[in-house]
Amino acid sequence: MSARRAPRVLRVLGALWRLNVAEELQYRANFVASVVGTLFYLATALLTLALFFRHTTSLGGWDYWEVVVLLGVFNALSGVVEAVLRPGIGQLAEQVRSGDLDLVLSRPVDAQAFVSFRRLDVWRFTDVVLGLTLAAYALFRLGHPPSVSASLAFVVALGAAGVVVYAIWVALMSLAFWFVAVENISVLFDALFEGARYPVTAYPGALRFVLVYLLPIAWTTTVPAGALTGRFGPVTAAAAAAVALVAFVLTRVLWQAALRRYTGAGG
């Protein structure tokens, strides 16, 4: 697709990203800091797992290297959150409070797309690389390389996971239109996502139900990691895609309701 035929919002975002990357390249020390921070984080996460596995041989039916695959997926998704979502849509609550959102709404582009993706914290994409590298290493240690269909299921499930994470952010941030005082609402996401560090099967039944069906955190790490290790098949991956679609549509509706409320209050 030529740039000329691309939708307007993509051209606008493309221009913003180019500026963004040019700006970030000035601060290369941040790259080193980001990588060191992530390596330290992964080290503590691996030590935590080692501690758990000192006293058990499996966590919710998953053995050590399977949980490490999941940790890699978790870190990759955290990278997406830190690189794209937190600097983008994560700023929404503050913009609602200060009224800066008016400047976005007056632009002739889709407000949700613009708000969500206008800013990137490019160095944090290294977390995606480090996470996937860790997952690949763990897979190698597991000793059975994923089949073609498992790899495909993983790609689908990982894409779905990204959409689900994005939908959760949109849902939480839309709440800011109703509860203006909650400037640190992104903390709710951090709290929720903390539960995604381990396979959902490790949690008690009631909590597992909530994490699969109500707050669909199970689909973000457990399902992609399980697809990669062959625990889940293509059917689960298709279900993940369906969940992602439903989550996206629902949050789009919620976003529009929130926006109507905002313009109502502003005018």
Added chain:
Amino acid sequence: MRAWLTRWGRRYGALMRNAWLVDLQYRAAIVLWVLWGVVEPAVALGIWWAIARAGPVGGYDRTDFARYFFALTLVNQLTLAWDSWYLDRWIREGELNFRLARPLHPAHEAVADNLAYKARTGAILLVVWLLVALVWPTVRLPVAPARWALTALAVVIAAAMRFFISFTTGLLAFWTTRATSIMELHAGLSLFLAGRIAPLALLPPAVASAAGYFWFPYMLAFPVDVLTGAAHGTATIVHGFVGQLVWLGLWIGMWWVAWRRGIKRYGAVGG
């Protein structure tokens, strides 16, 4: 002596009233911070609960884990100190300047903020614990007023320790732009050495005994163990309190040195 008490009582009264009212503006935000503080021990409890399904792990059965992590959540909330983040901002953004111009050391404002914040959030967690205990007998603690008194004392010392650790680390912002990263590093170590992810008894013995040479166990694990009853016997308790006081003294010393040198450097840059 009485004049001195009245003077400081009035000062702290004013500082704490101010801190309390500022927090009141952000009460929804504070509930979210409390929630965030609850999640880490809740997830850890969930995992240990699953691991202990078959039977006790290292002497801890499911009940012990539940009590440990409930006590940990409360003690952590009562002792945690955000001061390194505040100090980092005060120093970087120059917000320290007007605080230095006041006739009162800025540390007093930080202490009052901590007291107001902990009174509010600690009360929330205590009420939550009591409500959970109504429906879930596992997390009920036996009535033991003497132990609770000892816990209160240990919590006060631990809170003072963590305050001076956090404040001193924040003061590093006089010299480096990454003071908060050093605090993150400290948090990462405390995950294991202070007992945040597991009771120290479950760590590899070498790590657990190495932890005893640092301040980490005294700032969290010790008060938690006093509350749950895991630390019992005069020798253990006395050893714990002595460790707390020694490390508190050392951190106050480091804080004093860092403050004196930092302010000198800060003045030189500004003037």
